[in-house]
Amino acid sequence: METLTLLTLVFDTLLGLGLLWLAWLLLNSQELFKAIVLFVAFGLLMALAWVRLDAPDVALAEAAIGAGLTGALLLAALAKLQSVKSTQDSNQQLKQDREKFRAFQYLLSLMLLLITAGLGYVVISMPPIAAGLSNEVAANMANSGVSHPVTAVLLNFRGYDTLLELFVLLLALLGVWSFGSTTIQHETNAGPVLLTLTHYLVPVLILVAAYLLWVGAHAPGGAFQAGSVLAAAGVLLLLSGWRPSGCLSKFPLRLILVAGPGLFAITAALLYAFQGELLNYPTEYAGIIILAIEATATLSIGVTLAALFLGSPPHNDEEHT
Amino acid sequence: MTLSEYLSAILLIAGALFFLAGTLGLLRFPDIYTRLHALTKADNVGLGLIVIGLAVQSESFASAGKLFLTWLLVMFAGASVSHLIASGALQRGIRLWKR
Secondary structure, eight states: OHHHHHHHHHHHHHHHHHHHHHHHHHHHOSSHHHHHHHHHHHHHHHHHHHHHTTOHHHHHHIIIIIIIIHHHHHHHHHHHHHHHSOHHHHHHHHHHHHHHTHHHHHHHHHHHHHHHHHHHHHHHHSOSSOOTTHHHHHHHGGGTSSSOHHHHIIIIITHHHHHHHHHHHHHHHHHHHHTTOOOOOOOSOOHHHHHHHHHHHHHHHHHHHHHHHHHTTTSSOOHHHHHHHHHHHHHHHHHTTOOOOTTTTTHHHHHHHHHHHHHHHHHHHHHHHHHSSTTOOOGGGHHHHHHHHHHHHHHHHHHHHHHHHHOSOTHHHHHHO | OOHHHHHHHHHHHHHHHHHHHHHHHHHHSSSHHHHHHHHHHIIIIIHHHHHHHHHHHOSSHHHHHHHHHHHHHHHHHHHHHHHHHHHHHHHTTOOOOOO
């Protein structure tokens, strides 16, 4: 249908221009809160762009992590900034910093322009239709242990990428924890509406996370999407005033944090020891290995992201008070 | 086009109109409380019409059920968050708009 292709072309053009416009607005925003709201809006439109590019897995991850959780993390960081000094001061500081780094800014803009031009050239010079590695992936799907090609690539064919990503996440949390900053003082009484919302939504979110994890074997979904939904449940709990109890927040918390990357690394080491190849799963066990790794990774990702939102090791509070 | 496709198209367009009205309200209404009021119309009724419009076209009860669950979740979260925003605004002393 001619009109339909024209409509989608108009839609895609508007979407692309909208993304650029939002990016410009958020980079230029003087107010940090406004910039965060624009960032979340940018993430949601970006998820829509991934859907248009036929990449629902990335769209899910972008919406859940890029827009949702990163937005929550940025807001938590903003709350901490505001508790350190009033916004008036920081705005003034920001202006002074901008004056100081003007020359640096021009240099940076020039470099970014060069990179953009280079990337643009690469995109334009690519063949319009290319199979890439999709044929090889399709040929090896039977050995992967799952039926969804994205999961097969992430957890099997290119498993070490995902392994390293899990460690990056853990390192990020260690970095935040080592700053030793204080926990944000949330409003003490959460109020009936937030408590009711948390009460009903947390079980639903846990269920959705389990579903996303399970469905990842044959459809869009998987550990990162499920983990971020789990983290959303954690953020809700933390916002309504819940804190892990003393004994829970020491060893058990740390065990869950390292379980995902740990199991993945141990699997890799064992396979290397017995087969001589890192992460080359034996075909008959591939499905169960992937499920075990993804399940523990989901837990670790969820708890790590929620802990990032909290910002400091939970037992610190008790030691101080 | 079949009858169900016409029905679906009408529902989708009606839903989109609610979203348009909600967006106009968000942009044009004078204060935070009236803007929230405009937004809930888009969230609840607009999304509801779009969900029904899509459910008419869906192939199985399972996918239609998932759409309805999405609607319920959005309504639940939307109503709660609107309340939280409004009560937060009241606590900060943002006054109600008066003509």
